[in-house]
Amino acid sequence: MTTGQAEPWTVLRLLEWTTQFFKKRGFESPRLDAEVLLAEARGSSRIDLYTAFNQEPTPEVREAFRELVRRRGEGTPVAYLVGHKEFYSLDLRVSEATLIPRPETEHVVIEALDQAKAWRAAGRATERPLRIVDCCTGSGAIAVAIAKNLPECEVTATDLSPEALEIASYNIHQHQLDDRVRAVVGDLLEPIPAEPAIDIICSNPPYVSQSEYDALAAEVREHEPQMALLAGPRGTEVIERLVAEAAVRLVPGGRLILELSPMIADASQQLVEQHGGYEATKFIKDLAGHRRVLSTTRAE
CATH class of the missing domain: 3.40.50.150 (Vaccinia Virus protein VP39)
Structure with missing residues (x-):
């Protein structure tokens, strides 16, 4: 997720890169993890990502996302990174x-x-x-x-x-x-x-x-x-x-x-x-x- 690439770091590209990164670490749900963390960094819902694939997140959002990805890569569970988890259709x-x-x-x-x-x-x-x-x-x-x-x-x-x-x-x-x-x-x-x-x-x-x-x-x-x-x-x-x-x-x-x-x-x-x-x-x-x-x- 460096910034020197000619191709812009859109929402979709960030998700694709992070999914592959998590796959290499053997995580069970790499795409889901990537979506949850990017939504957290953007302050949005996961659903909102699907209408924002071509958007370029701000540098602040990318930095927040980079930190979440780093911690997830070290093994911290996604639920602890975002502070909540769905259970029986309830957000806890x-x-x-x-x-x-x-x-x-x-x-x-x-x-x-x-x-x-x-x-x-x-x-x-x-x-x-x-x-x-x-x-x-x-x-x-x-x-x-x-x-x-x-x-x-x-x-x-x-x-x-x-x-x-x-x-x-x-x-x-x-x-x-x-x-x-x-x-x-x-x-x-x-x-x-x-x-x-x-x-x-x-x-x-x-x-x-x-x-x-x-x-x-x-x-x-x-x-x-x-x-x-x-x-x-x-x-x-x-x-x-x-x-x-x-x-x-x-x-x-x-x-x-x-x-x-x-x-x-x-x-x-x-x-x-x-x-x-x-x-x-x-x-x-x-x-x-x-x-x-x-x-x-x-x-x-």
Whole structure:
């Protein structure tokens, strides 16, 4: 992207050059990354780029774009460079204090909404809002998406990281959910009052084992928060605690919904079955066909 070329650096040429640059670095979506970063540098939407292919960005825009491309080339995720990420058709702020929301986690939201509808259809708890907890909320993605799509609920989002909860609180406010979603610092269900009991507990907890963590792509391992990823040697350490805590905090018939790694699906199912306080356990598969979400009911 030097300025000494006779051919002008139009929007299209910048995109084409950057796409090839990112391809050489093995990025999964080089063209998308280039478009998102150029739109950020221009202060525009990605759609606007398609009507501006022949335009020449100002030197200031090119310099801002050059810096974004440099940092992306060094491995910084695009979501952290632009400060936001789409999740369940919602725009959410993210930072290096939070995980980047991923499509797999949307399966947790879908399962929670399905269970809530089934709960209401069965005529349960019709006199009050459904009580939902999102443990290890991070950016608040699960809590915000559920509350946005389920007006008849109240959500409490917990996380150990005050920095993550600042981001979650921002997203809650941005989506005008302050009256129904609250973010509190604490470990899993510890900050939730013992009464009233909870109808649905959701979580995308740390579930990466030490061996998996060591093998993660540098882009993830070096930028996303370790405490939100690494569970311990086995990968099931946090899930085991949450299975035990949820069993005494859910109402009878309440639902526990956990995202997990396919690598620990069998071990997680065994933890639920060995506990003895759950029934109707099932897995939801992701688009690749892997068991990604465990959903189980507290025994009546």
